[in-house]
Amino acid sequence: MQASFRGTYNDGRTAVAHGCAVTLLADALSLQLDSGAALWWPYGTLTLVSDDRAAGRVVVAPDAASDERLRVVGDGALEALTSAVPRLSGHRTTRGFGRSAMVAAAIVAVLAAFWFGYPVIKDGLVAVFPPSWSDRIGREMTADQALFGEPCTGAAGLAALDDLTRRLSANAGLPEPVRVHVRSSDQVNAFAATGGHVVLLNGLIRQAKTSDEVAGVLAHEIGHVKHRHPLKRLIDVAGIQVFVSAISGDVGAVGTTLLMLNYGRRHEAQADRTALDLMGGAGIDVGGLADFFDRMEENTRNRGTFIPFLETHPPLAERSAAIRAHSGNGSVAPALTNNEWQALREVCAGARKPSLQVLPRPLTSS
Numbered sequence: 001m002q003a004s005f006r007g008t009y010n011d012g013r014t015a016v017a018h019g020c021a022v023t024l025l026a027d028a029l030s031l032q033l034d035s036g037a038a039l040w041w042p043y044g045t046l047t048l049v050s051d052d053r054a055a056g057r058v059v060v061a062p063d064a065a066s067d068e069r070l071r072v073v074g075d076g077a078l079e080a081l082t083s084a085v086p087r088l089s090g091h092r093t094t095r096g097f098g099r100s101a102m103v104a105a106a107i108v109a110v111l112a113a114f115w116f117g118y119p120v121i122k123d124g125l126v127a128v129f130p131p132s133w134s135d136r137i138g139r140e141m142t143a144d145q146a147l148f149g150e151p152c153t154g155a156a157g158l159a160a161l162d163d164l165t166r167r168l169s170a171n172a173g174l175p176e177p178v179r180v181h182v183r184s185s186d187q188v189n190a191f192a193a194t195g196g197h198v199v200l201l202n203g204l205i206r207q208a209k210t211s212d213e214v215a216g217v218l219a220h221e222i223g224h225v226k227h228r229h230p231l232k233r234l235i236d237v238a239g240i241q242v243f244v245s246a247i248s249g250d251v252g253a254v255g256t257t258l259l260m261l262n263y264g265r266r267h268e269a270q271a272d273r274t275a276l277d278l279m280g281g282a283g284i285d286v287g288g289l290a291d292f293f294d295r296m297e298e299n300t301r302n303r304g305t306f307i308p309f310l311e312t313h314p315p316l317a318e319r320s321a322a323i324r325a326h327s328g329n330g331s332v333a334p335a336l337t338n339n340e341w342q343a344l345r346e347v348c349a350g351a352r353k354p355s356l357q358v359l360p361r362p363l364t365s366s
C-alpha cells in the first residue's frame with residue numbers, strides 16, 4: 001500500500017492551491033505543505049466532501065465543519081486513503097465486531113436517535129458513558145510514540161509528580177482518578193484525555209522555571225478532567241463515531257481526535273478556576289501558572305512559535321491577569337522540594353524522542 005502521495009491543499013479562505021505531501025500515519029493524515037507548514041488531520045473526523053472515482057479524484061476535509069480541503073488524484077492515492085480510512089469508501093471496518101454486532105448496532109441506533117433528536121441529552125450521554133470506554137479511548141489517545149515520544153520513566157521524577165497529583169486532586173471531587181503520564185516530546189504542551197489520563201510533554205517541564213508553574217498547568221488539566229471536558233468535546237467533534245468506535249473496539253479512529261480539540265472560552269475559564277481552587281487547597285501559590293502563561297505569551301509573540309496548548313481563548317494575558325488576582329494565597333513552600341523538582345526535570349533522561357514533528361492543529365487557523 002502506498003503510504004505517502006501528493007495532494008493539493010486549499011485553506012478554504014483563499015483560492016490558492018498548495019501542493020503537499022500526504023503521509024498516512026497510524027491514526028491521522030499528515031500534510032506537509034510545499035510552503036513548509038505542517039497539518040495533521042485525525043482519521044476520526046476526516047470527512048468525505050466529494051468522490052469522483054471515475055475520474056480518480058477524492059476531496060476530503062479535516063472535519064465536517066471545516067472549509068479546508070485536500071484533493072487527491074490517482075488510483076494509488078485513492079486506494080491508500082480508503083484503506084487507511086475505510087469509512088471513506090463506504091465500507092465500514094469490521095474489526096472488533098463479533099456476534100454482538102447486531103446488539104451494538106441497535107445500541108448505536110438508539111443513541112443516534114437521542115443524539116440527533118435531543119442534543120440536550122448530550123450531557124446525559126456523558127454522564128452514562130461507561131468508564132471502561134472512556135479509559136480505553138484515553139489510552140488510545142495518549143499512546144502514539146511517533147507523536148509524543150516514549151513514556152518517561154525516571155522513578156524519582158514520577159514519584160514526585162504522582163505525589164503532587166495526589167495533593168492537587170485530594171479534595172477535587174473528580175469523576176474518575178487522574179493518571180499523569182510524561183512523554184519525551186520537546187513540544188511545550190499538556191493535555192487531558194478521557195478516562196482521567198493527563199499527558200505532560202517534557203518540553204513543558206523543561207520550559208517551566210519553577211515547580212509551581214508545572215503544578216499550575218497540571219492543576220489546569222485536572223480541572224478539565226473534573227468537568228469531563230475531554231469527553232464532552234470528543235462527543236461534540238466526533239459525535240456518534242465515539243460510540244461506534246467504543247462499541248466496535250476500534251478506538252484508534254477517534255483516539256487522536258482529542259489532539260485537535262480546543263476547548264473554547266467557557267471550558268478554559270472553568271479549568272482555570274478549578275486550578276485556582278486545587279492549588280489553593282494544596283497550599284501552592286497560583287502565581288506560578290500566571291508566570292507560565294505570561295512567558296509563553298511573550299515567546300509566542302516574539303518568535304511566532306505555534307504552541308497548541310496556548311492557542312486559547314480568552315488570550316493568555318487575560319487569563320494570567322485573572323489568575324494573578326488570586327495570587328498571594330498564603331503559600332509558604334514551593335510545589336516540589338528542590339530534589340523532587342530536579343528529579344522531575346530529569347524524568348525523561350534516556351527516553352526516545354518522537355519521530356514526527358507534526359502540529360496537532362493547522363497553522364492557518366491561528
Ligand SMILES: [Zn+2]
Binds near residue numbers: 220224263268
Ligand atoms: Zn485547557
